[in-house]
Amino acid sequence: MARGKPDLAALEGRVGHEFTDRDLLRWALTHVSAAPRRPDSYERLEFLGDRVLGLAVAHMIYESYPAESEGELSRRLAALVRKETCAEVAELWGVGPYMRLGEGEAQTGGRKKRAILGDICEAIIGAVFLDGGTAAAERVVRAAFGPKMREAGRNLRDAKTALQEWAQARRLAPPRYRLVARSGPDHAPSFELAVEIEGFEGATGAGSSKRAAEQAAAAAFMAREGVEE
Structure with a gap:
């Protein structure tokens, strides 16, 4: 590990997936301000991860609440996949030191911005999906979002x-x-x-x-x- 660069293996351990292609993880951590071209930022992985997250969470709550109606399941889904929850997960993973930000974004507190943290959470899920497939992505989502689902009093209204x-x-x-x-x-x-x-x-x-x-x-x-x- 190069001096001053955090060990990606530690992040992989917290996420719950060891990457075959670590470049996917690095890509998921790269904000547009640090990318030489916009396609090199996490935005495309975020797009994919958002959809993967939605399906994995929908599957999880469908199995966990067999007696609930479609409307009740929809409220649970909305509460779990919103950016605020994704940002909480990114913080639990400890992504801050690993984020690749442009100098200006870093100086203005980009590592703590909830919107960026939420985006990176989704991007990492997209990266896991590309690296390990549906089963790997679902394992990561269930491990990270399952406790959120079970939190007492979790908001079911928007x-x-x-x-x-x-x-x-x-x-x-x-x-x-x-x-x-x-x-x-x-x-x-x-x-x-x-x-x-x-x-x-x-x-x-x-x-x-x-x-x-x-x-x-x-x-x-x-x-x-x-x-x-």
Whole structure:
């Protein structure tokens, strides 16, 4: 191991997959700011990993909750595959020291940004799928997301709905969502939105779609204000 470079074997151990092709793992850890060309960043693996994650989690909750309706399963799925949960998993894996960021992104705290952490989690899952196939990816997902599924009180409602109900219960005007920034190419955009409720400080969230960013903003607002989901 070269001095100053973290050992990928330790990360593989926490993820639960030993890569045959470690370049896939390095690719999954490369932010666009550190890539010589955009296709060399993790974005394509993130695209793949998002779909692999959705299928693996759907299979897991389908088996775990045989008496639940489609609507209940859908709420569990949405709670588990959202960016916030993916970011939590990336933090548990300890991906921070391994992330390949451009100098500017690194200096502005990129290793702790929830949106980037969530993206890298999905990219790693995509890399595992390419390296080891469906069974390997499902093992990784079940090991990482199974405990999240079993957490007591895990939110089964989407954050926007929960925040709107909270505001209505207090006779407040409905939450307003405002686009703060948009970046990235048309095929892989990134959005930052703010949620505002009169009388409260706003909160922001980021995501690969406006809807995802709204959910992240609503979740951030509730976490700060101590709102029960």
